[in-house]
Amino acid sequence: MAATSNSENGNGNGKYKVIGTRPIRHDGLDKVTGRAVYGIDQNLPGMLYGQTLRSPHPHARIRSIDTTKAEALEGVRAVVTADDFSPAGDDEVISLVEGVFRLTHMRSNILAKDKVLYQGHSVAAVAATNIHIAEEALRLIEVDYEILPYVEDVHEAMREDAPLLHDDLTTEDFGEDTGTKSNIASHTQFKIGDLEKGFGESDVIIEHEFKTASVHQGYIESHNATAEWKTDGQLTVWTSTQGAFGVQKQTAGILGIPVSKVKVVPMEIGGGFGGKIPVYLAPQAALLSKKSGRPVKIIMTRADVFKSTGPTPATYVKVKIGADKTGKFLAAEANFAFAAGAFPGSPVWAGAMCVFSCYSFPNALVDGYDVVLNKPRSAAYRAPGATPVILATETIVDEIAEKLGVDPIEIRLLNAAQEGVRRVDGVVYPVIGCRETLEQAKAHEHYRTPLNGPNQGRGIATGFWVNAGLKSSATAHVNEDGTVNLVEGSTDIGGSRASIAMQFAEVLGLPAEAINPSVGDTSSVGYTELTGGSRVTFATGWAAYEAAQEVKRKMMAKAAMYWEAPEEEVRFEDGIFLHATDADKKLSFKELAGHLKDLGGAVVGSGTVDPDYGSGGSFTTCMADVEVDPDTGKVTILRFTMIQDAGTAIHPSYVEGQMQGGSVQGIGWALNEEYFYSEGRMQNASFLDYRIPTCFDVPMVDTVIVEVPHPGHPFGVRGVGEASIAPPPAAIAIAIYNAVGVRLRELPMRPDRVLAACLEKLAASH
Amino acid sequence: MGKKLYINTTINGEAVEFLCEPRQSLLEIFRDHLGMTGTKEGCNDGNCGACNVIIDGVLMNSCLIFAVEAQDRKIVTIEGLASPQGLHPLQQKFLEHASLQCGICTPGFLVAAKALLDQNPDPTEHEVRHWLAGNLCRCTGYDKIVRAVLDAANVAPNTETSLQSSN
Ligand code: FES
Ligand code: FES
Numbered sequence: 061m062a063a064t065s066n067s068e069n070g071n072g073n074g075k076y077k078v079i080g081t082r083p084i085r086h087d088g089l090d091k092v093t094g095r096a097v098y099g100i101d102q103n104l105p106g107m108l109y110g111q112t113l114r115s116p117h118p119h120a121r122i123r124s125i126d127t128t129k130a131e132a133l134e135g136v137r138a139v140v141t142a143d144d145f146s147p148a149g150d151d152e153v154i155s156l157v158e159g160v161f162r163l164t165h166m167r168s169n170i171l172a173k174d175k176v177l178y179q180g181h182s183v184a185a186v187a188a189t190n191i192h193i194a195e196e197a198l199r200l201i202e203v204d205y206e207i208l209p210y211v212e213d214v215h216e217a218m219r220e221d222a223p224l225l226h227d228d229l230t231t232e233d234f235g236e237d238t239g240t241k242s243n244i245a246s247h248t249q250f251k252i253g254d255l256e257k258g259f260g261e262s263d264v265i266i267e268h269e270f271k272t273a274s275v276h277q278g279y280i281e282s283h284n285a286t287a288e289w290k291t292d293g294q295l296t297v298w299t300s301t302q303g304a305f306g307v308q309k310q311t312a313g314i315l316g317i318p319v320s321k322v323k324v325v326p327m328e329i330g331g332g333f334g335g336k337i338p339v340y341l342a343p344q345a346a347l348l349s350k351k352s353g354r355p356v357k358i359i360m361t362r363a364d365v366f367k368s369t370g371p372t373p374a375t376y377v378k379v380k381i382g383a384d385k386t387g388k389f390l391a392a393e394a395n396f397a398f399a400a401g402a403f404p405g406s407p408v409w410a411g412a413m414c415v416f417s418c419y420s421f422p423n424a425l426v427d428g429y430d431v432v433l434n435k436p437r438s439a440a441y442r443a444p445g446a447t448p449v450i451l452a453t454e455t456i457v458d459e460i461a462e463k464l465g466v467d468p469i470e471i472r473l474l475n476a477a478q479e480g481v482r483r484v485d486g487v488v489y490p491v492i493g494c495r496e497t498l499e500q501a502k503a504h505e506h507y508r509t510p511l512n513g514p515n516q517g518r519g520i521a522t523g524f525w526v527n528a529g530l531k532s533s534a535t536a537h538v539n540e541d542g543t544v545n546l547v548e549g550s551t552d553i554g555g556s557r558a559s560i561a562m563q564f565a566e567v568l569g570l571p572a573e574a575i576n577p578s579v580g581d582t583s584s585v586g587y588t589e590l591t592g593g594s595r596v597t598f599a600t601g602w603a604a605y606e607a608a609q610e611v612k613r614k615m616m617a618k619a620a621m622y623w624e625a626p627e628e629e630v631r632f633e634d635g636i637f638l639h640a641t642d643a644d645k646k647l648s649f650k651e652l653a654g655h656l657k658d659l660g661g662a663v664v665g666s667g668t669v670d671p672d673y674g675s676g677g678s679f680t681t682c683m684a685d686v687e688v689d690p691d692t693g694k695v696t697i698l699r700f701t702m703i704q705d706a707g708t709a710i711h712p713s714y715v716e717g718q719m720q721g722g723s724v725q726g727i728g729w730a731l732n733e734e735y736f737y738s739e740g741r742m743q744n745a746s747f748l749d750y751r752i753p754t755c756f757d758v759p760m761v762d763t764v765i766v767e768v769p770h771p772g773h774p775f776g777v778r779g780v781g782e783a784s785i786a787p788p789p790a791a792i793a794i795a796i797y798n799a800v801g802v803r804l805r806e807l808p809m810r811p812d813r814v815l816a817a818c819l820e821k822l823a824a825s826h
Numbered sequence: 827m828g829k830k831l832y833i834n835t836t837i838n839g840e841a842v843e844f845l846c847e848p849r850q851s852l853l854e855i856f857r858d859h860l861g862m863t864g865t866k867e868g869c870n871d872g873n874c875g876a877c878n879v880i881i882d883g884v885l886m887n888s889c890l891i892f893a894v895e896a897q898d899r900k901i902v903t904i905e906g907l908a909s910p911q912g913l914h915p916l917q918q919k920f921l922e923h924a925s926l927q928c929g930i931c932t933p934g935f936l937v938a939a940k941a942l943l944d945q946n947p948d949p950t951e952h953e954v955r956h957w958l959a960g961n962l963c964r965c966t967g968y969d970k971i972v973r974a975v976l977d978a979a980n981v982a983p984n985t986e987t988s989l990q991s992s993n
Binding site for chain 1: 847849850854857858861862863864865866867868869870871873874876903904905907908913917920921922923924926927928929930931932933936954955956958959960961962963964965966967968969970971972973
């Protein structure tokens with residue numbers, strides 16, 4: 061395995077002093093010494109331990125729940141069920157970034173009311189003086205279930221005679237309620253041009269169906285929440301979350317109390333990838349705390365994390381693409397269904413946006429369906445919706461290239477999305493870096509290096525994800541020693557304190573180390589949306605930029621005060637405050653900070669932003685070399701290169717880290733991760749049986765950072781968190797084809813599937 | 827529930843005593859009773875390595891060890907890696923190589939890597955990957971972790987020396 065240096069990656073185009081450098085992250089020391097306090101580490105005096113009783117059945121009516129024996133167990137302090145919810149607001153909806161959700165659905169996912177809708181659906185929760193007693197108490201709760209027929213396949217769930225999950229769910233078509241009771245929650249459609257004409261003019265048309273299994277985000281820290289609900293009505297929640305304000309909104313809504321009564325303290329978070337946006341435990345812990353009068357902490361078991369939280373939807377995707385003889389794409393059609401799980405809300409809209417996002421298609425039609433069935437409610441996972449649809453599109457693009465005898469990079473370059481191209485959802489691209497990633501791939505030594513053995517193949521694929529804009533806030537305070545305390549609202553999952561602080565430092569000409577960044581709770585920082593949507597370095601970094609501008613203006617005013625000069629006579633250049641006419645008057649930021657004690661009120665600057673959703677976005681192109689074992693069907697990744705447009709890479713090491721992490725998650729999705737169901741129950745709910753890649757399964761991941769600055773952002777930043785997960789499964793499927801001549805169209809491409817395809821091909825050739 | 831047992835052990839060079847129930851894991855004692863939350867819990871069933879500690883020189887998942895088994899042992903946890911003189915080379919290299927994103931797996935990786943370098947001060951990339959296969963990281967894709975361990979091996983021909991104060 062080659063360990064190729066990534067050291068040339070990203071230098072901020074040479075324009076900046078701090079941006080593009082690689083300082084040690086500010087929270088690094090605490091995290092390598094075990095001092096950092098994560099959600100699971102929270103401990104309070106008098107704290108009780110909670111645990112949750114969950115349904116063993118995929119679909120059942122709850123006839124009764126008897127908690128008396130559990131309550132009588134010594135050490136048990138509280139037991140709660142859905143009856144403990146206030147009914148206030150049952151007919152309301154909660155509007156979150158990911159969509160609009162009915163409060164009844166959110167409540168019944170926290171504690172089931174009349175029915176359980178999936179194995180693992182929570183039914184009751186217990187708080188006790190230690191975790192073992194809480195677990196014993198769960199076994200003493202008697203639930204009388206009436207078993208109902210269940211449905212676990214998305215196409216079956218769409219049938220008219222399928223068992224219905226919700227009595228009140230009717231299909232929404234193009235945003236209109238059809239009134240038809242069904243498991244199909246909604247139908248989304250995007251359309252441009254004249255599809256018939258486009259296919260009519262095509263010389264080659266290829267169409268196939270693809271299937272992907274549910275996969276889990278697989279964060280190593282389980283869901284957790286510690287809650288203290290005091291008698292004055294004030295509730296505090298300490299939790300690992302991707303968005304403290306989202307937890308505040310969800311928890312308040314679910315409990316039927318005003319948001320002002322809920323304070324959420326975001327702890328250090330052990331991974332999220334989309335899965336720690338929804339709330340699962342905070343309302344349970346809150347109800348238990350209210351009942352017991354004590355703080356209550358719940359850590360979800362790993363098995364429950366798999367059975368009850370966040371998988372991606374399983375998907376069916378059908379894609380058809382037409383091209384002329386030169387390889388120019390003329391028309392594209394997609395039809396897909398996502399299994400949302402027990403409640404509506406899978407990323408159909410995002411899938412529809414992404415399926416044809418990498419190319420210019422003059423004529424296109426996309427139909428997507430959000431379907432409920434008896435599995436856990438799905439949650440976002442890194443570029444939600446993108447990976448399955450990009451698998452379909454990229455595989456077909458490769459087939460068209462093969463059929464026409466065109467180089468796979470050339471056909472992509474010929475059609476690549478660029479400024480002015482209208483995406484199927486109507487967005488017209490500003491300056492983007494899709495072509496640039498392809499050109500880097502073409503120029504890369506990996507692309508030109510021959511493979512060296514039988515059963516080896518190389519695949520290339522391109523992917524995309526947007527940058528959500530959304531609200532972010534940051535507040536800065538200048539210390540007397542010239543350092544700055546910066547409080548920002550985005551949970552730091554992967555080094556974002558550093559990338560935000562560096563943008564702040566750049567404005568003021570300070571070293572990154574002079575900034576002390578911290579993440580505020582909902583009472584100490586301005587409203588900030590979730591850490592997700594590849595938005596933190598982009599939007600919260602922008603808020604920090606604005607805060608730094610205010611600090612700069614105020615510091616210039618202080619310099620004027622110090623020199624007893626008019627403010628217009630003060631300039632700020634290269635980190636130095638200068639007097640316009642008197643060359644002797646010069647102060648560094650640090651020197652001026654040292655005088656602040658005599659210059660009136662403190663210097664505080666704040667920035668709040670709300671950039672447009674979906675402007676720009678980030679493109680990735682990856683190359684995978686594989687070797688297929690013809691006897692077992694096992695696929696080994698020999699070499700992997702990820703190329704991504706970062707706009708401007710603030711901290712290149714952490715940009716590379718996102719690219720490498722997304723690549724390996726994509727490799728896991730491609731080759732071995734899946735929810736394995738039998739009789740409505742997940743059969744592999746542990747890290748042993750649900751196997752995410754280990755370091756022994758993957759090689760080094762080479763990275764190339766492309767920098768096509770985002771035209772709207774002060775430093776040109778594009779969020780890089782997600783787009784790297786989109787193309788790897790497609791690249792690997794194509795590589796397998798190039799190695800052994802079989803096309804796999806179902807994920808994961810497990811050894812048995814690869815072997816079966818190889819044997820089938822062998823049989824056909826005889 | 828069972829009667830509590832009195833256990834006497836050595837953690838990071840210091841004598842430690844505690845009471846525990848027979849059913850409690852060593853991980854639970856660290857995290858819930860000794861206030862040592864640096865050792866992380868990722869699965870509680872032996873499949874992620876976040877809870878790695880070194881017991882009498884052997885790398886272990888502390889979630890799979892009963893606390894009572896700690897009697898008369900010498901245990902090294904993440905809290906014992908750095909010394910008053912500074913960070914362990916592995917910790918320093920993890921910082922320099924940006925080998926952590928969320929950081930929840932980091933204590934486990936550092937302890938596991940220390941156990942490796944203690945017995946194999948100059949491992950190959952293959953040996954590093956083989957040894958660390960019991961530690962899951964979902965964020966980094968492992969590239970920067972493996973590089974940091976290889977680099978730390980270069981700067982630390984004898985990793986024990988920096989630990990004298992804690993052993
Ligand atoms: S917590 Fe011990 S191996 Fe995962
Ligand atoms: S850094 Fe997050 S799991 Fe490893």
